[in-house]
Amino acid sequence: MSPWLCPEVLLVLAGVGLILTDALLPPGKRTVLPGIALVTSCVLLAGTIWQSGQPMTSSWGNLFVTDGLSSVFKPFFVLCLVGVTLISVRTPMGREETVRSEFLALPFFSSAGLCLLASAHDFLAIFVALELVAISLYLLVAFQRTQVKSLEAGMKLLVMGGLSTGFLVMGIAWLYAAAGTTEFTRILLEQAGRPASVALLLAVGLIVTGLAFKIAAVPFHAWAPDVYEGAPTSITAFLAVASKAAGFVLLVRIFGFGAFALDSVALVFRPILLTLGIATVTLGTLAALPQRNLKRLLAYSGIAHAGIMLLALGTLGEAGMGTVVGYLWAYLLASFPVLITIQEVERIYGSADVRHLDGLAQKDPGTALGLTLCFLSMAGLPPMLGFSAKLSVLSTLWNAGEIPGLVVGVIMAVVGLGFYLVPIRAMYWEREADSVPICRFPRFLVWILLSAGLLQLLLGLQPRPLIRLVERSLAPSVSAIIQEK
Amino acid sequence: MEARGLAMTLTWALPLLLLLPTLGVVAIALGSDPRRTALGVSLLNFIPAFLVSGVVLRQGEILFGPEVSTLREVFPIQFRLGCDGLSLPLLWLTLVVTLAAMGVARAQVKRSKEYFICLLLVGLGGLGAFLSVDLFYFFSFHEVALIPSFLLIGIWGQGDRTGAAWRMTIYLMLGSLLLLLGLLGLVFAVPEISRTLDWRVLTETLRAQPLGVKHQTILAALLLVGFGTLVSLVPFHSWAPGGYASAPAPAAMLHAGVLKKFGLYGLLRLALTMTPLGWKEISWVVGLMLAGNILYLGLASLAQRDFRWLLGFSSAMHMGTLFLGLIGGTVLGLGGALVLMVGHGLSAALGFAVAGEIGHRTGTTWMQDLGGLAKKAPKLWFYLMIAGMASIGLPGMANFAGEIMIFFGAWSSHPILVGIAAWGVVLSSVAMLRAIRSISSGPVSVAMTTQQTSDLQGTSEVWPFAFLTVLLFAVGFIPNLILGPARPILERLIQP
Numbered sequence: 017m018s019p020w021l022c023p024e025v026l027l028v029l030a031g032v033g034l035i036l037t038d039a040l041l042p043p044g045k046r047t048v049l050p051g052i053a054l055v056t057s058c059v060l061l062a063g064t065i066w067q068s069g070q071p072m073t074s075s076w077g078n079l080f081v082t083d084g085l086s087s088v089f090k091p092f093f094v095l096c097l098v099g100v101t102l103i104s105v106r107t108p109m110g111r112e113e114t115v116r117s118e119f120l121a122l123p124f125f126s127s128a129g130l131c132l133l134a135s136a137h138d139f140l141a142i143f144v145a146l147e148l149v150a151i152s153l154y155l156l157v158a159f160q161r162t163q164v165k166s167l168e169a170g171m172k173l174l175v176m177g178g179l180s181t182g183f184l185v186m187g188i189a190w191l192y193a194a195a196g197t198t199e200f201t202r203i204l205l206e207q208a209g210r211p212a213s214v215a216l217l218l219a220v221g222l223i224v225t226g227l228a229f230k231i232a233a234v235p236f237h238a239w240a241p242d243v244y245e246g247a248p249t250s251i252t253a254f255l256a257v258a259s260k261a262a263g264f265v266l267l268v269r270i271f272g273f274g275a276f277a278l279d280s281v282a283l284v285f286r287p288i289l290l291t292l293g294i295a296t297v298t299l300g301t302l303a304a305l306p307q308r309n310l311k312r313l314l315a316y317s318g319i320a321h322a323g324i325m326l327l328a329l330g331t332l333g334e335a336g337m338g339t340v341v342g343y344l345w346a347y348l349l350a351s352f353p354v355l356i357t358i359q360e361v362e363r364i365y366g367s368a369d370v371r372h373l374d375g376l377a378q379k380d381p382g383t384a385l386g387l388t389l390c391f392l393s394m395a396g397l398p399p400m401l402g403f404s405a406k407l408s409v410l411s412t413l414w415n416a417g418e419i420p421g422l423v424v425g426v427i428m429a430v431v432g433l434g435f436y437l438v439p440i441r442a443m444y445w446e447r448e449a450d451s452v453p454i455c456r457f458p459r460f461l462v463w464i465l466l467s468a469g470l471l472q473l474l475l476g477l478q479p480r481p482l483i484r485l486v487e488r489s490l491a492p493s494v495s496a497i498i499q500e501k
Numbered sequence: 502m503e504a505r506g507l508a509m510t511l512t513w514a515l516p517l518l519l520l521l522p523t524l525g526v527v528a529i530a531l532g533s534d535p536r537r538t539a540l541g542v543s544l545l546n547f548i549p550a551f552l553v554s555g556v557v558l559r560q561g562e563i564l565f566g567p568e569v570s571t572l573r574e575v576f577p578i579q580f581r582l583g584c585d586g587l588s589l590p591l592l593w594l595t596l597v598v599t600l601a602a603m604g605v606a607r608a609q610v611k612r613s614k615e616y617f618i619c620l621l622l623v624g625l626g627g628l629g630a631f632l633s634v635d636l637f638y639f640f641s642f643h644e645v646a647l648i649p650s651f652l653l654i655g656i657w658g659q660g661d662r663t664g665a666a667w668r669m670t671i672y673l674m675l676g677s678l679l680l681l682l683g684l685l686g687l688v689f690a691v692p693e694i695s696r697t698l699d700w701r702v703l704t705e706t707l708r709a710q711p712l713g714v715k716h717q718t719i720l721a722a723l724l725l726v727g728f729g730t731l732v733s734l735v736p737f738h739s740w741a742p743g744g745y746a747s748a749p750a751p752a753a754m755l756h757a758g759v760l761k762k763f764g765l766y767g768l769l770r771l772a773l774t775m776t777p778l779g780w781k782e783i784s785w786v787v788g789l790m791l792a793g794n795i796l797y798l799g800l801a802s803l804a805q806r807d808f809r810w811l812l813g814f815s816s817a818m819h820m821g822t823l824f825l826g827l828i829g830g831t832v833l834g835l836g837g838a839l840v841l842m843v844g845h846g847l848s849a850a851l852g853f854a855v856a857g858e859i860g861h862r863t864g865t866t867w868m869q870d871l872g873g874l875a876k877k878a879p880k881l882w883f884y885l886m887i888a889g890m891a892s893i894g895l896p897g898m899a900n901f902a903g904e905i906m907i908f909f910g911a912w913s914s915h916p917i918l919v920g921i922a923a924w925g926v927v928l929s930s931v932a933m934l935r936a937i938r939s940i941s942s943g944p945v946s947v948a949m950t951t952q953q954t955s956d957l958q959g960t961s962e963v964w965p966f967a968f969l970t971v972l973l974f975a976v977g978f979i980p981n982l983i984l985g986p987a988r989p990i991l992e993r994l995i996q997p
Binding site for chain 2: 377378381388392397398399403407410411414415422426429430433434437440441444445476477478479480
């Protein structure tokens, strides 16, 4: 399997191809572009899934590896891309219609960066990959440049992203000073069995800070709600799911079996990560309670989910890492259908206020049911998949003896019902407002929602497939085995 | 050999019990007549239930599902169902109350499709919980009922339905999660090599190698608070009376009649068997709480002016007596608790059904407005009397059999509590008799003279009430229907 056929390369080629096609097409025929983009992303998804089963031998030195974790998360990111493209296609662009090809192509570059990130095995590679993701995102968030909110969001993301990159680079510099290398395995070999130096701890701290911005962990979360609300919904989806997941994949890799899987580091950072997790889940849940805008609600619920995952990650054991992997997939399955719905709500009503869902159960029972299942899964109610995910977090914490995290997690799971039930209540209890818009939700939405809801229900009743996936993601890295030989 | 093959085939009756309501939900969603479908599947479910009962009576238990996995897995969830002498009465209680609830539910209700789907789901949750052998499904099935209950109260409820629905949902969720922690604790208490989610195996393991007293106490306390919230044990009760008062009648029947028993069943099945020493340690706390249920809620029920609220309080109050059976530590007391669980399930269902009918026919459940109901609607009045008499423990009814057994069973170990519980009987009699007096022989109210109040009419309206009444008497006269199959299990349960 040639490394030149890996998803990253194909994604970049597809992105470039989309822009070129747009430039070469006669102006009247531009309407085919969305279709091309959607089909391309689906083909890429199939290719990535097929490829993730194949062993890859070469990895550009040890800059990138292909292991269980990367092979589980590359399809994840490309699946996100398919969803994002689907939303982008349906986004009304108004005066920016002429630049729709960029709007469609840029997520491809970002996804390439995410896939690189999933297999990065060197902090230099991580830096390059993160910038590839971030720069496309700065553009995309501020894409609706006639809207003040979009511009404001772009500005905020730019400043915050720049700041977080600064932390990250600083951390990498300190790391190089402390260990003399930025490659994961060598750091591990170098530092194993030694007490951690101050420089190393500082480096880890700075890098974790940089990543905490990406996953919107408290106290580095303040940008998220505003940016999510201001950005076009497709980009909100990208930020809320793909970008957040990338941060966690990175954390799992460096703390699970990469650079910082060291006892000396764990001693200091386990309490720090757990504290971050407790703060994040508490603030995310409490701040979500008064929200009545679906995008903001989802932003805060995303913060709460990040907190829960941080709690699992903070135990720094194999079980914790596996839990995060499974949780991310559950999060993807629950939040993407909701985000697609939000896009349609915005398209019809012009805003994502929760009252637009009033009485949905009566005029469109399928959509209401699918949406309800997704929200229930997010809330972690059995028998949905989200419950299995939350259960494994709780059992990880119990096993690790982290009682404060456990207690906070349980309390916040209950409090969380307070806002996850708000849209459900709107759909089933309330009556539809008198001024009924003519537009209805498109049929494809019903199918997406229902199949996603049903999938989560079935996986919740029988989570074995997901467990297999988790086990695979934690399998020893292929390249590491090859190296040993 | 052939008999074995037959028994193997019969085990499919267990998943069928869960499949039928599920199919009913799907059929209603696809457009079949909601009430008829719901009634049909509830009635059809009696067939597999009879098969299951046959096997249980012959062999003691029936199991469905894969063999217990011996492989060490991250998350050893297996879909296994089972039924034995202890779960059999509750299985029947669920089926009976579900059928009666469907019979009482009206076809002309607004949004009848969602209404009957929610009702079926609540019943399904109860059934699944009583039949599950795997703790994961045991817990999950109970939670299945949570959101439908929220919607049932919120959409079709009366009074302060919004507040009641939220309070109930949040309370039950909190209770469930504490319970989940307790269950996790039980599972993780076993060494990794023999870890399993199957409560049958777990019980054996924890009986062979009991945990330390301190460990057991912590787990028992978690389970007590978790299950106790679901059973509305004081001080975790405040969701119950208002929730039942606001819920539409069939939902209140299912919730008070069936789902509440889940907590008691769980305590009996898990807490008492797996953490017996811990349970003994905290039994004084349970004693205080149950005294609270009996005295505090009993006094509160005296002050009620609305018949629904009265039923809500008295239903929560009787949980105190039930807990007395659980801490008595004798087979007699446990058997009494089991009989009272069934009796209370039936009588609460009957009570809420009557209250629902009264509310529907007269437009009020305020007791002072109901004076003269006996003349206007003698049949309704008759079943009101039956429900009231059952609830205060009149001999001949199931509740009396259960209560008297509990009192005798707990007398040697907790005489003071038995005294308190006897006062509870007095309190509940006073409350109930006052209610009955003001409804039957009180001054004829304006509402009764002006409104066209009709009685239950024809078999189609009477049968759910008659059905519950007959069963109340049947269990009351022959409690061995329940105790026979359950006795061996209860005896094993309290063996040291």
